[in-house]
Amino acid sequence: MVSAIIVFSKLEDAKNIRNILQRAGYPAAAVCTSGIQALSYADQLGEGLVICGYRVNDMIYSELREDLPPDFEMILVASKQVLSDYSQGDVVALSTPLRVNDLINTVEMITAGFLRKKKKNKKKKERTEEEKRLLKEAKELLMDRNHMTEEEAHRYLQKCSMDSGNSLLETAQMIFSLNKFMG
Numbered sequence: 001m002v003s004a005i006i007v008f009s010k011l012e013d014a015k016n017i018r019n020i021l022q023r024a025g026y027p028a029a030a031v032c033t034s035g036i037q038a039l040s041y042a043d044q045l046g047e048g049l050v051i052c053g054y055r056v057n058d059m060i061y062s063e064l065r066e067d068l069p070p071d072f073e074m075i076l077v078a079s080k081q082v083l084s085d086y087s088q089g090d091v092v093a094l095s096t097p098l099r100v101n102d103l104i105n106t107v108e109m110i111t112a113g114f115l116r117k118k119k120k121n122k123k124k125k126e127r128t129e130e131e132k133r134l135l136k137e138a139k140e141l142l143m144d145r146n147h148m149t150e151e152e153a154h155r156y157l158q159k160c161s162m163d164s165g166n167s168l169l170e171t172a173q174m175i176f177s178l179n180k181f182m183g
Helices: 011-023 035-045 061-067 080-084 100-121 129-146 150-164 168-182
Strands: 004-007 028-032 048-053 072-079 092-096
Touching: 004 011, 004 035, 011 028, 011 048, 011 100, 028 035, 035 048, 035 061, 048 061, 048 100, 061 072, 072 080, 072 100, 080 092, 092 100, 129 150, 129 168, 150 168
Parallel strands: 004 028, 004 048, 048 072, 072 092
Antiparallel strands: none
């Protein structure tokens, strides 16, 4: 789950945003009124989301954005008049008066982006010898029973894995279970 740092010049505004997020199931890591406080929390978290007003007590949103760690996204909440001059592509903007649905939908969109990014960056771990043996035996079983080549058996395992949403190893184990059931 992505943690949010909420930064507004008025503490009451920041707390209201925090309460909205918490009711929707999103954690708020911090509520603050200055950019320096937000940057301190951001350094501790390493990644997350900053929801802020155009101007906080010690800087404007663009200065805060520049100093945030790279794995942070920002939602700027400002008036339509301020946003008419706004032109920063890496910041999502929401106009005031802020609608709860718009805020929650935007946080959900950013959270989904974080999850996709994490999944994409997740390094594939090396298979153990036992796992390699299991995959090899599943392919051999498919080759023997269904008269497939090794390449066809491997592609079949991959396709079944993708279609079912299971890992390749789980798919291989299911093949053995089905073989015992039918065998």
